[in-house]
Each structure stands twice: as C-alpha cells, then as structure tokens.
Amino acid sequence: MICMQLIVVLIRIFFSKCMMRFKFKVDLLPRDTDLNCVGDWVVEATMRKKLNVLSVHLTSSKSLVGVTGVISEIQKEKKGRDVYILGSANVGKSAFINALLKTMAINDPVAASAQRYKPIQSAVPGTTLGPIQINAFLGGGKLYDTPGVHLHHRQTAVVQSKDLPSLAPRSRLRGISFPRSSVSADNVEQVASIENGLNAFSVFWGGLVRIDVLKVLPETCLTFYGPKGLHIHMVPTEKAYEFYQKELGVLLTPPSGGENVESWKGLESERKLQIKFEDVERPACDIAISGLGWFTVEPVGRSRKISQSKPVETTEELILVVRVPKPVEIFVRPPIPVGKAGAEWYQYVELTEKEEEMRPKWYF
Known part of the structure; x- marks a missing residue:
C-alpha cells in the first residue's frame, strides 16, 4: 500500500477481483500543482507495488472534482x-x-433517495462500527460503507483523541522550507549558523x-508538508534531548495537556537514512511519517540554486536520523511533484x- 500521508488517501472499491484506487482531497495539494x-x-x-x-x-x-469520473467507472x-x-x-x-x-442523485432517483443516509464524519476512529448497506444504484447492487481499517503504524494511533483534530489538514498544504529565518529557533546565533548548513x-x-x-550539503533543504498546527523548531543536536524534555507539551505539541504529556512515551523508534542522489536539480526523496505528513529532501534548495554563483559541492549521500513514537513507521519514497x-x-x-x-489509466 502506498503511504502518502494527509493528502493521498486510498479508497478501494472491489468488484470480486476488480479494484479501483482513488487519491482524493486533491484540493489540499499546494497551489499550481x-x-x-x-x-x-x-x-x-501503484505499478511498483504490483x-x-x-x-x-x-x-x-469537497469540490466534487473527479467524482463524475469515479461514478462512470463504477x-x-x-x-x-x-x-x-x-x-x-x-x-x-x-x-x-x-x-x-450527491453527484449520482442528479440522474438517479435511487441515489437521490439514498441521500437520506448521512455517514457520520468524525476525527475520532471507530465512528463506523460495522458495514452499512446503502441502496444507491438503479439496476442492482448495493453500496457499502465500512469501518476504517485501524493501522497501528500511524500517528493517529498513538496520540490522544483530543489531539486528533490537529493532525487533520483543513486547507491547502503549503510547503515550509527549512532552513529559513522564519522557522522557530532559540536565538539569533542559531538562525545565522543555519547559513552554514543543517549539519549537527x-x-x-x-x-x-x-x-x-x-551529513548534508551546505545548501541542503528540507520542505515540510503537513498540519499547519505542527510547528517546526531547530536546535543544535547536542542540546536536542534537553530541549525536548523542557518544551514537550509547550512549544512541541502534540501531545498537549498535562496528563497527555505525563503518559507520553517519547520518540522511541529510530531510523537512520542514507539517501543517495544523482541530480542536484531535483529532490532526492520524500520521507513520509505515517498518519502525519512528509518532508522532501532537496540536496540543494531552490533558493540556493537561484543565488548559487559557484559549482555545488557533491557528496555520495545524505545522512539523517529520524525519530518517531513506536510503532509509527517512516517511509522513503520518490518525491511527489507538488507545486x-x-x-x-x-x-x-x-x-x-x-x-x-498494461498500465492503469488515471483521471481527474
């Protein structure tokens, strides 16, 4: 299964052995995508996953873009x-x-009648407790709403229910490139030191x-795509542990609230990533955090490319260590072309x- 958190949601519609796959919430993609x-x-x-x-x-x-095409395929x-x-x-x-x-009801009286069924929309998992049959088609066959599959490796499985709404995107994603002066930092010296790169x-x-x-190039940039309520903070690695212990539940949320912080087990899962790249003109990869979002690793950030007056230094690989709560998973994938x-x-x-x-067709 492809993991493209927040904006890439996969819904499968099965007809015996047939399957269609949908990526929706495209209105959350960055502008000009x-x-x-x-x-x-x-x-x-999809092809790589066979x-x-x-x-x-x-x-x-929300905007019903692409829904008519889905209905035609169904x-x-x-x-x-x-x-x-x-x-x-x-x-x-x-x-x-x-x-x-809503879309089928325009031409189908059965679907129009079925609109009386209103699935409950909630940020809390488990709202739909069992398969629900809906008489939605003229000419036979039922539409079934099903309970969500609970994936233990997503961030939504480890945060408290009160924090779940903060993980849901409400408007278009906007990439936050790092480093940049507007990203939170402890002091002016730290912001200035970013000019020398993100190393350490x-x-x-x-x-x-x-x-x-x-280990990264001096020009390497990380661009984050995720909930706007999750703020980005930078500290020297030698001070990172102390900073996390002090600011958890204050600057670093979620988790939020005293009880949630006290019961929080911390970032127990660690993965060392050795990222190889061949072309500094394009991102090396995305690193997706299951149930949260992703950040794109650019060997040379776009702003650095524009201002670069000398040849870019090359290196065999970039090395990052990513820490998340257990059992949240970290996925490395080819960069998604957004914006x-x-x-x-x-x-x-x-x-x-x-x-x-042989290749599946795609529509929007």
Missing part, C-alpha cells in the same frame, strides 16, 4: 455487483460516500518527529506500447 504529474506519479507508485488496479482517480469530496465495472468503500480510519470515506450520493542540527516537527542531520516546481523537475517514464497498454 500539475495534476498530470501527480496522476502519473500515483500510477508509477497491485491489480483498474484505474486511478484524483478527486475531491457503473462500467459494477455489472450488478456490490461496491465496498474501504480505507484506513479517518481518511474521509464518509465524505467520499456523501460526494458519490536537530529539527523537531511538533512533539511527534525529531530529525537529526548528520509549480514539481512540474519543472518531474520526469515522465518512457514506456513501450505494450507497457502503456
């Missing part, structure tokens, strides 16, 4: 069979079903993620005619 690039990227990720996918749809339950493949909406907890399945029913510094993403920078810059560096894979035929 080229959906052609994103669609191709999702298909490539999944039996009929098609990929980029949709939004009607084409359903053939009187039942349709099941599956996905992990708190990814927006109920909102997706509402969008389907630690970056905290709320109280949920710590990134120790062991205007994504369309500039993204490279389409050249395919043979046979490969093109």
Whole structure:
C-alpha cells in the first residue's frame, strides 16, 4: 500500500477481483500543482507495488472534482455487483460516500433517495462500527460503507483523541522550507549558523518527529508538508534531548495537556537514512511519517540554486536520523511533484506500447 500521508488517501472499491484506487482531497495539494504529474506519479507508485488496479482517480469530496469520473467507472465495472468503500480510519470515506450520493442523485432517483443516509464524519476512529448497506444504484447492487481499517503504524494511533483534530489538514498544504529565518529557533546565533548548513542540527516537527542531520550539503533543504498546527523548531543536536524534555507539551505539541504529556512515551523508534542522489536539480526523496505528513529532501534548495554563483559541492549521500513514537513507521519514497516546481523537475517514464497498454489509466 502506498503511504502518502494527509493528502493521498486510498479508497478501494472491489468488484470480486476488480479494484479501483482513488487519491482524493486533491484540493489540499499546494497551489499550481500539475495534476498530470501527480496522476502519473500515483500510477508509477501503484505499478511498483504490483497491485491489480483498474484505474486511478484524483478527486475531491469537497469540490466534487473527479467524482463524475469515479461514478462512470463504477457503473462500467459494477455489472450488478456490490461496491465496498474501504480505507484506513479517518481518511474521509464518509465524505467520499456523501460526494458519490450527491453527484449520482442528479440522474438517479435511487441515489437521490439514498441521500437520506448521512455517514457520520468524525476525527475520532471507530465512528463506523460495522458495514452499512446503502441502496444507491438503479439496476442492482448495493453500496457499502465500512469501518476504517485501524493501522497501528500511524500517528493517529498513538496520540490522544483530543489531539486528533490537529493532525487533520483543513486547507491547502503549503510547503515550509527549512532552513529559513522564519522557522522557530532559540536565538539569533542559531538562525545565522543555519547559513552554514543543517549539519549537527536537530529539527523537531511538533512533539511527534525529531530529525537529526548528520551529513548534508551546505545548501541542503528540507520542505515540510503537513498540519499547519505542527510547528517546526531547530536546535543544535547536542542540546536536542534537553530541549525536548523542557518544551514537550509547550512549544512541541502534540501531545498537549498535562496528563497527555505525563503518559507520553517519547520518540522511541529510530531510523537512520542514507539517501543517495544523482541530480542536484531535483529532490532526492520524500520521507513520509505515517498518519502525519512528509518532508522532501532537496540536496540543494531552490533558493540556493537561484543565488548559487559557484559549482555545488557533491557528496555520495545524505545522512539523517529520524525519530518517531513506536510503532509509527517512516517511509522513503520518490518525491511527489507538488507545486509549480514539481512540474519543472518531474520526469515522465518512457514506456513501450505494450507497457502503456498494461498500465492503469488515471483521471481527474
């Protein structure tokens, strides 16, 4: 399963052995994102996982972008069979079903009647307790809303319920590039020292993620995509432990509140990442934190490229250590091409005619 936290939510619709996959909430993607690039990227990720996918749809339950295409594909493949909406907890399945029913109701009296069923939308896992049958199709077959699959490796599985709303994006994501002077730092000297690179510094993403920078280029940049309520703080690595103990629940939230902080077990899981890159003109990779978001590793940040007057120093690899709570997982993946810059560096894979035929189609 592809892990693209926050903005890439996978909902599967099964017809016996058939499956369609949807990436929705595209209205949360950064402005000027080229959906052609994103669609191709999702298909490539699906192919790498060797999944039996009929098609990929980029949709939004809020603006209804792409929903008509989903309905057309369902009607084409359903053939009187039942349709099941599956996905992990708190990814927006109920909102997706509402969008389907609202759009189908325009031409389908059965779907119009089914709109009386309103799936409950909540940030708290477990709202839907069992499969719910909905008479939504004219001509046979039922639509089933299902309980969310609880994935133990997501951040939502380790934070308290009161903090869950802070992990849900409410508006378009906006990448926060680091280092930059507006990112929180202890003092002016630290901000100035960033000009020499991120080496020997630690970056905290709320109280949920710590990134120790062991070896990067002086121009290396990390760009974060996630909930706006999670602030980024930087300290020298030698002071990182003391800073975390002092500021947990204060500057570093979530966790929030006295009881939550007292019961918090800390960042017990650690992964050392050795990131190789060949082209300084494009990001090396994304590092996704399950259930939270991701940050993109750029060997040379875009602002540095523009102002660079001398050849960029090269190195064989970049080395980071990422710490998260147990059992949250850390995924390394090819960088997703978001924003205007994504369309500039993204490279389409050249395919043979046979490969093109076997490849799932994508729509938005």
